[in-house]
Amino acid sequence: MRPREDFPGSSGAARTMGRVFLIGVAVLYLAVFLLLPLITVFAQALAHGVVDYWQALGDGDALAAMRMTLTVAAISVPLNTVFGVAAAWAISKFEFRGKGFLLTLIDLPFAVSPVIAGLIFVLVFGARGWFGEWLSDHDFKVIFAMPGMVLATTFITFPFIARELIPLMQAQGRDDEEAALSMGAGGWRIFRVVTLPNVRWGMLYGILLCNARAMGEFGAVSVVSGHIRGETNTLPLHVEILYNEYNFVGAFATASLLAMLALLTLALKTLLEGSHPELRSARTRKASAVPPRLAPR
Amino acid sequence: MKIGDAARLLRRPRRQQILPGFGLTMGYTVTYLSLIVLIPLAAVVLSAYGLPLARWVSVLAAPRVLASFRLSVGASLIAALVNAVFGLLIAWVLTRYDFPGRRLLDALVDLPFALPTAVAGIALTTLYAPGGWLGRLLLPLGIKVAFTPLGVVVALSFISLPFVVRTLQPVIADLDQDLERAADTLGAGPLLVFRRVIFPALLPALITGSALAFSRALGEYGSVIFIAGNIPQVSEIVPLVIMTKLEQFQYREAAVVAVAMLLLSFAMMFMVNAAQLALQRRHLGKR
Numbered sequence: 001m002r003p004r005e006d007f008p009g010s011s012g013a014a015r016t017m018g019r020v021f022l023i024g025v026a027v028l029y030l031a032v033f034l035l036l037p038l039i040t041v042f043a044q045a046l047a048h049g050v051v052d053y054w055q056a057l058g059d060g061d062a063l064a065a066m067r068m069t070l071t072v073a074a075i076s077v078p079l080n081t082v083f084g085v086a087a088a089w090a091i092s093k094f095e096f097r098g099k100g101f102l103l104t105l106i107d108l109p110f111a112v113s114p115v116i117a118g119l120i121f122v123l124v125f126g127a128r129g130w131f132g133e134w135l136s137d138h139d140f141k142v143i144f145a146m147p148g149m150v151l152a153t154t155f156i157t158f159p160f161i162a163r164e165l166i167p168l169m170q171a172q173g174r175d176d177e178e179a180a181l182s183m184g185a186g187g188w189r190i191f192r193v194v195t196l197p198n199v200r201w202g203m204l205y206g207i208l209l210c211n212a213r214a215m216g217e218f219g220a221v222s223v224v225s226g227h228i229r230g231e232t233n234t235l236p237l238h239v240e241i242l243y244n245e246y247n248f249v250g251a252f253a254t255a256s257l258l259a260m261l262a263l264l265t266l267a268l269k270t271l272l273e274g275s276h277p278e279l280r281s282a283r284t285r286k287a288s289a290v291p292p293r294l295a296p297r
Numbered sequence: 298m299k300i301g302d303a304a305r306l307l308r309r310p311r312r313q314q315i316l317p318g319f320g321l322t323m324g325y326t327v328t329y330l331s332l333i334v335l336i337p338l339a340a341v342v343l344s345a346y347g348l349p350l351a352r353w354v355s356v357l358a359a360p361r362v363l364a365s366f367r368l369s370v371g372a373s374l375i376a377a378l379v380n381a382v383f384g385l386l387i388a389w390v391l392t393r394y395d396f397p398g399r400r401l402l403d404a405l406v407d408l409p410f411a412l413p414t415a416v417a418g419i420a421l422t423t424l425y426a427p428g429g430w431l432g433r434l435l436l437p438l439g440i441k442v443a444f445t446p447l448g449v450v451v452a453l454s455f456i457s458l459p460f461v462v463r464t465l466q467p468v469i470a471d472l473d474q475d476l477e478r479a480a481d482t483l484g485a486g487p488l489l490v491f492r493r494v495i496f497p498a499l500l501p502a503l504i505t506g507s508a509l510a511f512s513r514a515l516g517e518y519g520s521v522i523f524i525a526g527n528i529p530q531v532s533e534i535v536p537l538v539i540m541t542k543l544e545q546f547q548y549r550e551a552a553v554v555a556v557a558m559l560l561l562s563f564a565m566m567f568m569v570n571a572a573q574l575a576l577q578r579r580h581l582g583k584r
Contacts, residue, residue, distance in 0.1 A: 015487070018487060019394060022386060022389065022390050022394070023390050023394055023396055025383075025386060025390075026383075026386055026387045026389075026390035026391070026402075027390075027398075027402065029383050029386075029387065030387065030402050030405060030406070032431075033454070033455060033458070034405055034406070034408050034409070034455070034458070035405065036424060036430065036431070037417060037420035037421055037424055037455070038408065038412070038420070040420045040423055040424050040429075040430070041416060041419075041420045044420075044423060082325075083325070083326065083329045083330075086321075086322040086325040086326050086329075087322070087326040087330075089318055089322040090318075090319060090322040090323040090326050091326075093314075093316050093318075093319075094314050094316070094319050094323075095314070096323075102326075104566075104570065105330060105334070105335070106330065107566070108334055108338070108566075109334060110566075111512060111516075111559075111562040111563060111565070111566040112338070112516065112559065112562065113515070113516025113517075113518065113535075113536050113539075113555075113558060113562070114516065114517075114518050114519070114536070115516070115518050115536035115537075115539050115540055115555075116341065116516070116536070116539065116555045116558065116559060119341060119539060119543060119551055119552070119555055120337035120338055120340055120341045120555075121337055122543065122548070123337075123340040123341055123344050123548060123552060124336070124337050124340045126548070128546075128548060129340075130340060151333070151337075154333055155333055155334060155337070158333055158334060174316060177316055178315060178316065181315060181316060181317075186317070187316070187317035187318045190316070190317075191318075209410075212410075212411050215413070216411075216412070216413025216414070216415075216416070217413070218413060218414050218415040218518065218519035219414070219518035219519050219536065222518075222519075222540075223540065223543060235413075236413045236414075236415040236416070236519070237415075239413075239415045239416065239419065240415055243419050243523070248423075251419055252419070252423075255413075255415070255416040255419060255420070258412070258413045258415075258416050259412060259416055261411075262408065262411035262412040262413070262416075263411075265411045266404050266405075266407055266408065266411050267404070269404075269407065269411075270400075270403075270404040
């Protein structure tokens with residue numbers, strides 16, 4: 001940690017007062033606006049005691065929603081991981097025209113509202129969509145079924161892992177890989193033995209953030225799910241249904257599971273950042289003023 | 298245009314490249330990008346494109362749609378401003394000062410990223426409802442948050458806080474403290490040092506962070522719909538209007554509103570990227 005000595009020539013007492021005031025405001029703001037909602041989730045979930053809480057979680061529809069959430073994440077996170085690795089390899093190890101444009105396209109889903117992310121798949125695969133007729137002829141449901149939810153979730157979480165891996169692999173350059181190549185290693189072997197060990201923590205970090213978003217996504221899957229209980233509900237959608245039925249204990253009990261997932265994600269993320277300071281959330285890192293890789297070669 | 302053509306357009310390199318796998322990884326990247334992102338996005342544009350201009354105008358100029366755009370843009374702007382002020386303060390405190398619990402609070406800042414929006418939505422609604430912990434305190438003051446436009450602002454401020462804080466933190470950490478010390482020795486008070494030395498250095502990052510917060514807030518759905526009350530023309534946001542049109546099977550109208558919104562978001566994104574680029578150029582120029 002950097003030294004935090006007081007400046008010379010200033011009145012120490014006034015400075016300390018100012019510091020205490022600023023810290024106080026920041027702590028109060030975070031406590032009221034971030035911590036209080038989090039506490040509310042658990043307080044409401046346990047409002048009628050532990051027995052009701054457990055009962056709400058053991059409910060058949062809740063269990064089905066858990067299964068659906070896990071299934072959707074288990075498909076879309078690996079898809080985006082493979083994409084992230086491929087995109088990072090192409091972008092970081094080669095020079096080509098239009099690289100900046102490609103990076104912008106990869107970022108596009110960040111700028112799209114979740115509701116629109118759901119809408120686009122309804123327009124393509126819905127009953128009146130491009131492939132709607134063909135799909136119903138072949139008795140294959142995408143919208144109001146699991147495939148649509150996987151697609152919408154994959155769209156929403158599309159950039160997460162690529163945006164972690166690309167800057168990391170760019171910073172590492174290609175010297176190691178070229179050395180391995182000169183010693184006769186093939187492409188796959190170079191990736192497995194040289195590249196992967198270098199980026200595995202960044203990859204894990206990306207997967208962590210991607211998974212949290214995939215399991216928590218609401219707007220996009222809400223559009224494509226059709227809200228069929230026990231069939232196409234994920235945990236966030238189940239929360240909405242219970243809440244709208246005024247089943248607050250059930251809604252907050254389910255919400256508490258998602259809140260625990262969020263806390264676990266934050267804890268692991270903080271741990272990873274502690275041991276690997278080069279990792280930072282992709283959505284904000286590109287905004288930091290001086291990216292090291294900008295230094296001219 | 299076929300995908301293969303697109304891959305060829307992204308042309309091969311001037312410098313000799315000896316590593317294998319360009320064709321495979323680039324081909325996969327472009328194909329996957331097209332299938333998941335580009336083609337579906339094109340669907341919404343094409344779907345709206347099929348409507349005559351007069352219908353476009355009548356859809357977008359409908360009072361309910363216009364009001365939703367006013368609310369979405371207005372509330373997102375206010376949320377971005379709130380976060381510009383408090384985000385700056387929080388980033389400063391977390392980066393410059395050491396106090397017990399600092400690391401915990403620092404980790405907590407990312408909560409809105411990690412907490413599913415529906416969970417945030419019902420928690421905020423319960424908290425600010427007339428009988429809730431905060432609603433009960435605000436009610437005697439005549440302030441109603443839940444089920445009003447103010448509730449929309451609260452939810453949007455919640456979800457977009459991390460953007461400002463996380464954008465500013467590395468920049469604050471990189472600030473040259475010698476400048477502050479020099480200004481201090483020359484007799485400038487803390488406020489003057491902040492105004493003349495610190496703030497100008499942070500301004501670009503502050504603008505970037507606030508713009509990111511704004512664009513995130515603009516598209517937000519889950520955390521807002523619970524607390525907003527969703528009264529047409531009063532507390533109904535644009536994503537909800539799209540959702541309503543979808544539920545009434547007005548697909549093309551939904552697509553028109555969606556395209557208008559996408560144009561707004563993309564314009565924001567390009568502005569942020571352009572500002573970013575200008576900033577980086579300026580920085581490189583200084584070196």
